[in-house]
Each structure stands twice: as structure tokens, then as C-alpha cells.
Amino acid sequence: MKFTIVTPSYNKGAYIERTIQSVLAQQHPTIELEYLVLDNFSDDGTAEILDRYAQHPHVQVHRYHDRGQADAINQGWQKGSGEIYAWLNADDVYLDQCLQQVAEYFQQHPQVMAIYGEAIYIDANDRVLKPVTNIRNYSRKQLLSHDFITQPATFLRREVVEKTGLLATEYRYVFDWDYWIRISRQYDFVRVPIVLAGYRITGDNLTTTGNKRRLQEMLQVVWRHGGLFHLFRFGLRLVRKYAARKVEIPSVAPHPTSRSPQP
Numbered sequence: 001m002k003f004t005i006v007t008p009s010y011n012k013g014a015y016i017e018r019t020i021q022s023v024l025a026q027q028h029p030t031i032e033l034e035y036l037v038l039d040n041f042s043d044d045g046t047a048e049i050l051d052r053y054a055q056h057p058h059v060q061v062h063r064y065h066d067r068g069q070a071d072a073i074n075q076g077w078q079k080g081s082g083e084i085y086a087w088l089n090a091d092d093v094y095l096d097q098c099l100q101q102v103a104e105y106f107q108q109h110p111q112v113m114a115i116y117g118e119a120i121y122i123d124a125n126d127r128v129l130k131p132v133t134n135i136r137n138y139s140r141k142q143l144l145s146h147d148f149i150t151q152p153a154t155f156l157r158r159e160v161v162e163k164t165g166l167l168a169t170e171y172r173y174v175f176d177w178d179y180w181i182r183i184s185r186q187y188d189f190v191r192v193p194i195v196l197a198g199y200r201i202t203g204d205n206l207t208t209t210g211n212k213r214r215l216q217e218m219l220q221v222v223w224r225h226g227g228l229f230h231l232f233r234f235g236l237r238l239v240r241k242y243a244a245r246k247v248e249i250p251s252v253a254p255h256p257t258s259r260s261p262q263p
Helices: 016-024 046-053 069-079 098-108 158-164 175-184 211-245
Strands: 002-009 032-039 059-063 084-087 114-122 128-131 154-157 189-200
Touching: 002 016, 002 069, 002 098, 016 032, 016 046, 032 046, 032 069, 046 059, 059 069, 069 084, 084 098, 084 158, 098 114, 098 154, 098 189, 154 158, 154 175, 158 175, 175 189, 175 211
Parallel strands: 002 032, 002 084, 032 059, 114 189
Antiparallel strands: 084 154, 114 128, 114 154
16 A cells, blocks of 8 residues: 655754654555655755655655645645555654554555544653543544544545645644545544554644644634534633633634635
């Protein structure tokens, strides 16, 4: 089974080699690997690391000025030719036998088009912090107000990408959630109870920064795809979350945006 894996890269020199190695470690007789790294002209030593892998038979390194992470992933996917598509951020990792287990699942379940697995949080030194605990069984209704899909452990058949289209480049923080919802108009996800990836928490990645803009984008996604009812559900969950932490909710409002047609 052929995999197209894309890593968008910008100034992740401290981690990207471990990311690359985790992908290349997936090689197996049953796996055909097509790995593309899209680098936005990093200036922190990343370029030197990428040069060491540029001649690897399973690695393609492309450098160009992208319009953000989603744009880089789109560029990589458009160059790809795999049966299964995914992206892995430049500070995350695949765990041992990740792709082999994914391939086996897709082969055993030909009707399944999109899957997501379990993940663990890791720190800057690859130490396991804790499991990712907010993962739920798939429900489109729940997805409209809560992103419970683990991005680095998500894999899509090529048909899903072709029919859904590319990632929305207007989002910086929540383009993955927006994409899952768009996919859900035509396909159901399946949760696979296997730990597939390590989600790195360092304090300077997109997962842990930009709270106000992130929240604004989340509100836009909920309003665009779910409308007022799901916006209320999202707000209620947000209030409970912040109340439990005893911190103030950032004051934001969604930009005016038209809602996409509902299926």
C-alpha cells in the first residue's frame, strides 16, 4: 500500500530530524513510502538537516514561500500519488509500526475511507507526558462542536482528498478541524484503538499558541458548518472548560462569514 505523507516545515530544526526518522522507520515490505517535506525557507539549521535527506529514495524536499501550513500541505498532496494520504507536522512523530498497522486496517476494511487513531503527548526530549484523552468515537454531530480527531494519527484514502478538495488556507490554527467536518459531509471516520503517533508539546507550536486567534477561528468553523445550535453547544463546552481551569475566556467574536451549504 502506497502512502503519501507530507511534512510542512518552518524553523523546526530542533525536532524535524526526529520527525523524518520516525517516518523513514515505517519502511516495510508491505509499505511503499512517498514522503514530501515542504520547507518555507527555514533559517534555523533546518535546511542543513533536510539536505542530508534530500537524496533518500523515499524523500522529496521542496523549498518555496508558502502561504501557511495548510498551503504547504496542499502543495505536497498535489504532488503525491499514494493510496493513503496524511500529514505529519515537523515536531510530531509516528510510533513504531504506525503505517504498517494503518495499511493492515485499510486492507481488512475496504469500505472504510478515513480513520483516526490514538496518540500520546511527548515533550521536547521525546519523553511521554500523557495519553491524548479527548479522543471520542466518531459522531458527526459531536464533530460540529468539538474537534476530537487526532490529527497526526489521521489517515485518508486518496478518494477522500480528491472529492473533499484541499485544506482551507484562510485558517492558521483550525484548518484540520474544518477539513474533518468537510470530509464528514460525504464520509464517516472510524476510530481505531491503536496508539499511532506522538503529539509534541513544546510551548512554541501551533497547538499551544495564539489563544485569541485560535478561539476566533474555532467560532468561525462552528458557525460556518453547524450554525447557531452548535455555536451554543461549543460555547457551553468552552465555559465549562475554562471554569474548571478558573481562567478568563478570551474576548473574541467570529468574523462575519457565510455558512457552507449543509448536506
